Amino acid sequence: MSSVRPSTATDLPAPVRTISAPFHVDYTYVAGVGRSVYLRGMAERRFLARRCPGCGQVYFPAPQHCARCLQVLDPPFEIPGTGAVSTFCIVNLPFPGQLVEPPYVVAYINLDGTGNKLQHRVLEVAPGDVAVGMQVEPVWTDDDRLEPSLASVRYFRPADPALRDGGHDA
Amino acid sequence: MSTSLTAPYTTAFDFERTVGPRIGVFLAGLRERRLLGVRGSRGRVLCPVAEFDPVTAEATGDYVELDPVGTVTAWTWVDPRPADPLDSPFAWALVRIDGADDSFFHRVDTGGDPSLLSSGLRVRVRWAAETVGSIEDIVCFEPVTDDEPSGSAPSGSAP
Ligand SMILES: [Zn+2]
Numbered sequence: 001m002s003s004v005r006p007s008t009a010t011d012l013p014a015p016v017r018t019i020s021a022p023f024h025v026d027y028t029y030v031a032g033v034g035r036s037v038y039l040r041g042m043a044e045r046r047f048l049a050r051r052c053p054g055c056g057q058v059y060f061p062a063p064q065h066c067a068r069c070l071q072v073l074d075p076p077f078e079i080p081g082t083g084a085v086s087t088f089c090i091v092n093l094p095f096p097g098q099l100v101e102p103p104y105v106v107a108y109i110n111l112d113g114t115g116n117k118l119q120h121r122v123l124e125v126a127p128g129d130v131a132v133g134m135q136v137e138p139v140w141t142d143d144d145r146l147e148p149s150l151a152s153v154r155y156f157r158p159a160d161p162a163l164r165d166g167g168h169d170a
Numbered sequence: 171m172s173t174s175l176t177a178p179y180t181t182a183f184d185f186e187r188t189v190g191p192r193i194g195v196f197l198a199g200l201r202e203r204r205l206l207g208v209r210g211s212r213g214r215v216l217c218p219v220a221e222f223d224p225v226t227a228e229a230t231g232d233y234v235e236l237d238p239v240g241t242v243t244a245w246t247w248v249d250p251r252p253a254d255p256l257d258s259p260f261a262w263a264l265v266r267i268d269g270a271d272d273s274f275f276h277r278v279d280t281g282g283d284p285s286l287l288s289s290g291l292r293v294r295v296r297w298a299a300e301t302v303g304s305i306e307d308i309v310c311f312e313p314v315t316d317d318e319p320s321g322s323a324p325s326g327s328a329p
Contacts, residue, residue: 004207004215004269007233013202015194016303024182024253036175096184148175 034064037076039148045140048076049114058114061087061150080139082159083111083118090127100155109156120150124164126155135159190221192230196199201309203297205238207270217270218305224272239314240267240274249285255298256307259280265293265311279309286313 031039034050038061041048050062057066058170059100062073089109091100105127109116122130124139136156146152173308189197192208196219207217209231216221217236222229232301245263250256259282278293280286293311301307 003237003239005235007206007235012195012206012233013198013204015191016197016201017191017194018186018188019186020199021185021305022182024180026178026180029177029179031175031177033174036173038176087264 029144032064034073038062041076041078041132042150042152043146043148045146045152047079047081047111047138049079049111054086057116059116060114060118068099068168076145079111079113081111081153083136083156085119085122085130085134085136086110087132088122088130090130100106103127104128107136107156109136121155122151123155126165129165134163142151185200192219192221195219195233195309196242197303197305201303203301203307205236205237205267205295207234207236207267208232209323210271215269216272216306217274219273219314234269237268238267238272238297240265240293240311240324242278242289242291242293242311243273245278247287247289251260253279255306259284260310263287263293263311276305277308279312292303 005140022119024152027078027085037050038048047060049057052066052069052071053074054066054069054071057068058079059066059073060079062076065072086108088105088109090103091106092103094102100121100123105122105125107130108119109122113116122134123135135158137159138153139157140146140157141152196206196208205217206219207215208219210216210220210223211226211228211289215234215236216223216293218232219233220230223282242261243264244263246260247261249259254260254277256277258279260280261278262275264275264280265278266273278291279288279296292314294314296309296312298307298309
């Protein structure tokens with residue numbers, strides 16, 4: 001008995017070309033003791049940074065241990081949250097879940113008083129007017145939307161009011 | 171203040187992806203409730219269809235038509251996840267389709283009873299009510315019952 005039957009080219013269906021292959025993972029994010037310090041600060045409109053007692057590096061957001069010398073970081077202290085654009089890109093592509101209508105700027109920001117960079121949107125300015133070195137300041141969300149998350153900072157904007165165009169409002 | 175915050179997170183991408191031309195024919199066959207295999211190197215029959223022979227890496231050859239019946243060779247028992255089409259626990263199993271020389275990885279449904287499952291169990295395809303050209307056109311395999319011949323026409327094509 002054979003259940004294998006040859007199939008000729010003429011009786012084969014036309015091939016499927018694409019399939020839906022959704023990727024979906026539900027999980028629990030654990031911030032860690034160190035990063036929870038900065039997250040709790042966000043809910044209070046505070047930028048809480050921490051300094052390494054060994055090498056002097058200041059982190060925001062801060063982990064629990066220095067990435068360079070592994071020492072436990074000192075207790076948190078508040079920084080103003082202002083900074084300078086280190087590098088940036090102009091987002092032109094729409095995507096699901098996007099909070100701002102493109103085009104808009106996403107930048108790495110050197111926060112004043114720290115030694116690492118923070119990624120965030122830079123709005124209230126035409127994308128073409130953003131420049132490396134531009135001074136920026138945070139814009140907080142309304143009180144009733146504050147949460148232990150970087151989302152409490154809606155975006156950054158030029159610190160100099162003369163450089164703002166007021167056109168973007170995330 | 172010394173405890174860690176936690177939060178539920180979801181990462182999701184609605185990917186649509188291309189399949190190879192031969193796998194595409196295999197999937198289109200499922201839409202017609204047909205189980206196709208393909209000849210690999212040394213005449214081996216591969217089901218599901220592969221673009222290349224997994225041993226020699228040579229391009230595969232002619233298609234063959236197979237009965238949607240096979241034998242469980244290995245299995246593991248699991249609880250259903252939200253995305254699974256079965257409500258009760260089932261097995262992920264390797265099924266050697268009659269006439270094929272390799273294994274088909276898919277679910278086996280024994281109605282939630284693991285004692286009904288064993289290596290060597292004869293199983294057949296349970297087709298989806300609506301087929302679209304996807305591996306999910308096969309909901310699962312299910313045990314072949316005593317009152318049906320094991321090499322009969324594909325189920326699901328009956329009225
Ligand atoms: Zn250090």
